[in-house]
Amino acid sequence: MKKSKYKEQVKALRAELIQLQIALKDADFPVLIVISGDDRSGRHETLNLLHEWMDSRFLQANAYGLPTEEEQQKPFMWRYWKDLPQNGVIGLCLRDWTSYSIIEYLIDQIDEKQFTKRIEYSNAFEATLTARGMLIIKIWLHLPEEELKHRLKIERKYLHKVWQIHQKDQLIYSDFDRAKTVIQKTLKDTDSDSSSWHIIESSDLYQRNLHVGKLIAEKIRARLNRSATDNVQPNEDSKTGRQHETTSQKNHLDTIDLSKHLDKKTYKHELKYWQHKASHLIYQFQEMDKSCVIVFEGWDAAGKGGCIRRLTSSIDAGFYRVIPVAAPTDEESAHHYLWRFWRKIPRAGRMSIFDRSWYGRVLVERVEGFASDNEWQSAYDEINDFERQLHDKGIPVIKFWLHIDKEEQLERFKERETIPYKHHKITEEDYRNREKWTDYEITINDMIDKTSTSYAPWRLIPSNSKHYARIEVLKHVCNVLEKTLKDSSTE
Amino acid sequence: MKKSKYKEQVKALRAELIQLQIALKDADFPVLIVISGDDRSGRHETLNLLHEWMDSRFLQANAYGLPTEEEQQKPFMWRYWKDLPQNGVIGLCLRDWTSYSIIEYLIDQIDEKQFTKRIEYSNAFEATLTARGMLIIKIWLHLPEEELKHRLKIERKYLHKVWQIHQKDQLIYSDFDRAKTVIQKTLKDTDSDSSSWHIIESSDLYQRNLHVGKLIAEKIRARLNRSATDNVQPNEDSKTGRQHETTSQKNHLDTIDLSKHLDKKTYKHELKYWQHKASHLIYQFQEMDKSCVIVFEGWDAAGKGGCIRRLTSSIDAGFYRVIPVAAPTDEESAHHYLWRFWRKIPRAGRMSIFDRSWYGRVLVERVEGFASDNEWQSAYDEINDFERQLHDKGIPVIKFWLHIDKEEQLERFKERETIPYKHHKITEEDYRNREKWTDYEITINDMIDKTSTSYAPWRLIPSNSKHYARIEVLKHVCNVLEKTLKDSSTE
Numbered sequence: 011m012k013k014s015k016y017k018e019q020v021k022a023l024r025a026e027l028i029q030l031q032i033a034l035k036d037a038d039f040p041v042l043i044v045i046s047g048d049d050r051s052g053r054h055e056t057l058n059l060l061h062e063w064m065d066s067r068f069l070q071a072n073a074y075g076l077p078t079e080e081e082q083q084k085p086f087m088w089r090y091w092k093d094l095p096q097n098g099v100i101g102l103c104l105r106d107w108t109s110y111s112i113i114e115y116l117i118d119q120i121d122e123k124q125f126t127k128r129i130e131y132s133n134a135f136e137a138t139l140t141a142r143g144m145l146i147i148k149i150w151l152h153l154p155e156e157e158l159k160h161r162l163k164i165e166r167k168y169l170h171k172v173w174q175i176h177q178k179d180q181l182i183y184s185d186f187d188r189a190k191t192v193i194q195k196t197l198k199d200t201d202s203d204s205s206s207w208h209i210i211e212s213s214d215l216y217q218r219n220l221h222v223g224k225l226i227a228e229k230i231r232a233r234l235n236r237s238a239t240d241n242v243q244p245n246e247d248s249k250t251g252r253q254h255e256t257t258s259q260k261n262h263l264d265t266i267d268l269s270k271h272l273d274k275k276t277y278k279h280e281l282k283y284w285q286h287k288a289s290h291l292i293y294q295f296q297e298m299d300k301s302c303v304i305v306f307e308g309w310d311a312a313g314k315g316g317c318i319r320r321l322t323s324s325i326d327a328g329f330y331r332v333i334p335v336a337a338p339t340d341e342e343s344a345h346h347y348l349w350r351f352w353r354k355i356p357r358a359g360r361m362s363i364f365d366r367s368w369y370g371r372v373l374v375e376r377v378e379g380f381a382s383d384n385e386w387q388s389a390y391d392e393i394n395d396f397e398r399q400l401h402d403k404g405i406p407v408i409k410f411w412l413h414i415d416k417e418e419q420l421e422r423f424k425e426r427e428t429i430p431y432k433h434h435k436i437t438e439e440d441y442r443n444r445e446k447w448t449d450y451e452i453t454i455n456d457m458i459d460k461t462s463t464s465y466a467p468w469r470l471i472p473s474n475s476k477h478y479a480r481i482e483v484l485k486h487v488c489n490v491l492e493k494t495l496k497d498s499s500t501e
Numbered sequence: 502m503k504k505s506k507y508k509e510q511v512k513a514l515r516a517e518l519i520q521l522q523i524a525l526k527d528a529d530f531p532v533l534i535v536i537s538g539d540d541r542s543g544r545h546e547t548l549n550l551l552h553e554w555m556d557s558r559f560l561q562a563n564a565y566g567l568p569t570e571e572e573q574q575k576p577f578m579w580r581y582w583k584d585l586p587q588n589g590v591i592g593l594c595l596r597d598w599t600s601y602s603i604i605e606y607l608i609d610q611i612d613e614k615q616f617t618k619r620i621e622y623s624n625a626f627e628a629t630l631t632a633r634g635m636l637i638i639k640i641w642l643h644l645p646e647e648e649l650k651h652r653l654k655i656e657r658k659y660l661h662k663v664w665q666i667h668q669k670d671q672l673i674y675s676d677f678d679r680a681k682t683v684i685q686k687t688l689k690d691t692d693s694d695s696s697s698w699h700i701i702e703s704s705d706l707y708q709r710n711l712h713v714g715k716l717i718a719e720k721i722r723a724r725l726n727r728s729a730t731d732n733v734q735p736n737e738d739s740k741t742g743r744q745h746e747t748t749s750q751k752n753h754l755d756t757i758d759l760s761k762h763l764d765k766k767t768y769k770h771e772l773k774y775w776q777h778k779a780s781h782l783i784y785q786f787q788e789m790d791k792s793c794v795i796v797f798e799g800w801d802a803a804g805k806g807g808c809i810r811r812l813t814s815s816i817d818a819g820f821y822r823v824i825p826v827a828a829p830t831d832e833e834s835a836h837h838y839l840w841r842f843w844r845k846i847p848r849a850g851r852m853s854i855f856d857r858s859w860y861g862r863v864l865v866e867r868v869e870g871f872a873s874d875n876e877w878q879s880a881y882d883e884i885n886d887f888e889r890q891l892h893d894k895g896i897p898v899i900k901f902w903l904h905i906d907k908e909e910q911l912e913r914f915k916e917r918e919t920i921p922y923k924h925h926k927i928t929e930e931d932y933r934n935r936e937k938w939t940d941y942e943i944t945i946n947d948m949i950d951k952t953s954t955s956y957a958p959w960r961l962i963p964s965n966s967k968h969y970a971r972i973e974v975l976k977h978v979c980n981v982l983e984k985t986l987k988d989s990s991t992e
Contacts, residue, residue: 024922067825079570334558431515
C-alpha cells in the first residue's frame with residue numbers, strides 16, 4: 011500500500027474512531043481491547059497507535075508483567091478484575107489472562123492441570139463480562155513463521171541482557187513447534203461467540219494498523235447499535251423475577267430448627283471457650299500467611315452485627331476488616347457488580363468479613379427488580395465461579411445465613427424502636443421489606459440451593475436465640491479454620 | 502464507677518454519637534480518629550467499642566502492620582494517604598504514622614535523621630489535611646508505669662510465640678526509660694492546635710470508654726458547629742484570586758526563547774538518537790527497580806500529547822502509565838485534592854506520566870475560582886511537600902512547562918478545526934480560556950516561582966516549534982535519569 015493512500019484512509023478512520031468514542035461516553039457498557047500475539051513489538055506499537063488515533067483521556071491501558079507480591083497472594087484473575095474499565099471507557103490490555111497463562115505454561119511455571127484451570131477461569135471471566143454488556147475485542151497479532159523466527163534470532167543477538175519478561179517471551183519459543191501447537195489450541199479453546207479472537211497478520215505495518223483500527227471501529231459501532239435497539243425494546247421480563255419458575259424443590263429454611271437456644275450461663279461459658287479457640291486458630295492462620303473470607307447474610311435484625319462483633323473481638327484489629335455492603339457508589343455502579351467485591355479480597359494473613367455481600371444480587375436486587383431476570387439468574391454461576399477461584403487459591407469462603415422467624419423479627423424491630431441508639435437502625439423500609447417475607451423466602455431458598463457448593467457451602471444458623479447463633483458462628487469458623495490448617499499441613 | 506451508672510451514661514453517649522454520625526453524613530469534611538498509646542489491648546478494645554457504639558457502616562478502620570512490598574516501594578506516608586476517609590465518613594487508624602515511626606526508631610530500624618524527617622512528614626500531613634477541613638482526633642491511651650510494666654511482663658510470659666508486630670511493641674520497651682523519653686518528646690513535637698494529642702488514662706475500663714466516647718462526641722459536635730457558621734458567612738475572598746498580591750517579581754515566561762526551532766531533517770536525526778538513548782536509560786532504570794514521575798503542564802495546544810507519545814514510544818508498554826488528569830470524580834472530590842495523585846504514584850520499576858497534574862490547583866482552579874484564595878495559596882507548600890517525599894524516596898519528579906505564545910496557540914486551534922480527528926479537541930472553552938491569557942500568565946509565573954525546588958525544578962520548554970520541544974523533553978528526561986543512575990551507583 012502506498013503511503014499517500016494509507017494516510018488518507020487513516021484520516022477517515024481516526025475521525026470515525028473519535029466519533030465512536032464520543033458516542034461511547036454515554037453508553038451503559040465498557041469496551042476492553044486485548045492486544046496480544048506473537049509480534050511483541052507490534053503489540054507495543056499498536057498500543058501507542060491507538061493512543062495517537064483516539065482520545066487518550068478515555069483510554070485506559072494496563073500491561074501486566076511478573077505478578078507483584080500482592081498479585082501472587084490473590085486469585086490469578088484478581089489483577090484483571092480490579093483494573094476493568096467502567097462504562098463509557100475503553101480499556102486496553104497487554105499480556106492478558108490467556109496470553110500470560112500461555113507463557114507460564116510454555117516455560118513450565120504451571121502444569122497441564124493448572125493451565126486447564128486457567129482456561130476455565132478465562133472463559134468464565136469473559137462470559138460474565140460480556141453477559142453484563144461489556145464489549146471484548148481480542149486481537150492476536152500474528153507473524154508468518156519465517157518472519158517470527160527471523161525476528162527472534164535478531165532479538166536474541168541484539169539484546170545482551172533482556173528484561174525478565176522478554177526472556178520469557180523468548181523462552182516460549184525455545185521449542186517452536188510445541189509453542190505453535192499450544193497457542194493454536196488455546197486460541198481455539200478461548201474463542202466464543204461473544205469474545206472471539208481476531209487474528210491479524212502483522213508483517214505489513216500499514217495493513218496491520220488499518221486492520222486493527224477498522225476492526226475496533228466496526229465492533230464498537232455494532233455494539234452501540236445493539237444498545238440502541240435494546241433501549242427501544244425494554245426487557246419485559248425484568249421486575250417479574252418471582253413469577254418465574256423456581257427450581258428449588260426443597261425448602262431449606264423450613265429445615266432450620268428455630269427452637270434451639272442457649273441459657274445465659276452456658277452462653278457465657280461457651281463464648282469464652284470458643285473465642286479463645288478462635289483467637290488461637292486465627293493467630294496460627296495469620297502466622298502461615300493464610301487469608302479467609304467470611305460472609306454474613308440474614309433477615310433484617312437477625313443479629314449479623316452481634317455475631318460479627320463476638321468474632322472480631324478475638325482478632326487483633328490489624329488483621330481483619332469488616333466490610334459493610336450498602337448500595338453501590340457511582341463508580342461501582344458503572345462496573346460489573348462483582349467488581350467491587352473482587353477489589354476487597356484480603357491479602358495474605360488478612361480476613362475480610364462481609365456484612366451483607368455479593369448475594370444482594372440474588373436477594374434484594376431480584377425481589378426489588380433492580381436486576382433483570384437474566385441478570386439474577388446468571389448471577390448464581392458467576393458467584394460460584396468467584397468463590398471457586400478464592401477456594402482454589404487456598405482462601406476459604408465461610409457463608410452464614412442467620413435465620414429468624416417473622417414474629418421474632420417484629421419483636422426485635424419493636425425493641426429497637428425503644429432504644430435511642432438503636433432507633434436509627436429501623437426505618438420504614440424495614441417494614442416494607444417485611445411485607446415481602448414470602449418473596450424473600452423463595453429467593454433465599456433458591457440462593458441456598460444454587461450456591462451451596464462443595465467448596466463454599468452455606469451454613470444455616472438458627473438465630474431466634476442470639477446466644478445460640480453467636481456460639482454456632484464461632485464454632486463453625488473454628489471448624490473450618492482448623493480443617494484448613496490440617497489440610498495444608500498434610501499437603 | 503458502678504456498672505449501673507456506667508450503663509446509663511453509655512446509653513446517652515451512644516445516642517449522641519449516632520445523632521452526630523447522621524449529621525456528619527452531609528458534612529463537607531471527614532473525621533480521622535487515631536487510636537494509639539502504650540495500652541496495646543486497650544487500642545484494640547477501643548476500636549471494637551466504637552464499632553459497637555456507632556453505625557459501623559460509616560466507620561472505616563485501618564490498622565497498619567509491617568509494610569507490604571508495595572508500601573516499601575513508596576513514600577512512607579503513601580499507605581496513610583490512600584486510605585483516607587472521604588467527607589462524611591469517620592476513619593479509625595491503628596498504628597498511625599507517628600506511632601509507627603516511634604516503634605521503628607526505638608528498635609533502630611530508622612536512625613535519628615530519618616526519624617526527624619518522619620516527624621516533619623507527619624506534621625505536614627496533618628497540617629494539610631486539617632487546613633482542608635478534616636477533623637483529626639488523636640488519642641493516646643496511657644497506662645501508669647507500674648501497670649504497663651506489669652502487663653509487659655505478663656505478655657512476655659504468656660505468649661510463647663508472638664506476632665512480629667507484637668514483638669516490636671514489646672521490643673520498644675526493652676529500654677523502658679529511653680522509650681518513655683522518646684514517646685514524650687515525640688508527642689510534644691507532633692502536637693499542634695489543629696491536631697493535638699489527647700492523653701487518656703487507660704487503666705479503668707469504664708472511665709476510659711466514657712472518656713474516649715465523650716471526647717469524640719465533643720470534637721465532632723464542635724466541628725459541625727464551626728462548619729455551620731462557615732456556611733453562614735461565605736468566604737468573600739474566593740473567586741478573586743488574581744486580585745491578590747502576586748509575589749512573583751520575575752516573569753519566568755518572558756525568559757523563554759520562543760524562536761528556538763529545529764528543521765525536519767535535524768529533528769528526525771535527533772529524535773532517533775534521543776529515543777534510543779531514552780530507551781536504554783529507562784531500561785537500566787527498570788532493571789534497578791527505580792521509578793519516576795513525569796509531569797506535563799502547558800498552554801492548551803502546546804503539544805503535551807505529542808511530547809508524551811515521542812517519549813513513550815521508547816518505553817515498553819508494560820512499564821509506564823499515562824495519566825490524563827481531568828475534572829475529579831465524585832469520590833475524588835470528597836477527598837483532599839492531593840489524594841487522587843498519591844494513589845497514582847508508580848511502584849518500583851514503573852513510570853507515571855501525568856498529562857496535566859496536581860498543578861491544576863494553582864492554575865485553572867485559581868483562575869476559575871474553584872479553589873478559594875486560602876486553598877490555592879496553601880497548595881504551593883502542600884505540593885512541594887508531596888514532591889519532596891517522592892524525591893526522598895528516590896523517585897525523581899520531572900516537570901515540564903510547554904510554552905507557546907498567543908498567536909501560535911490561535912494558529913493551532915484553527916488548524917485543529919480543519920482536521921476531522923482533531924476537531925473534538927477544540928471546544929468553546931478553549932477560546933474562553935484564551936481570553937484569560939494574562940490571568941494565566943500571572944498564575945503560571947507564581948507557580949514556577951513557588952514550586953521550582955532543588956529537588957523538583959520546573960523545566961520550561963519553548964514549544965512554538967513542536968520539533969524543538971519534543972527533542973528538549975527527551976534530552977531532559979535522559980539527563981535526569983542519567984544523573985539519578987550515576988548518583989545511585991556512587992551511593
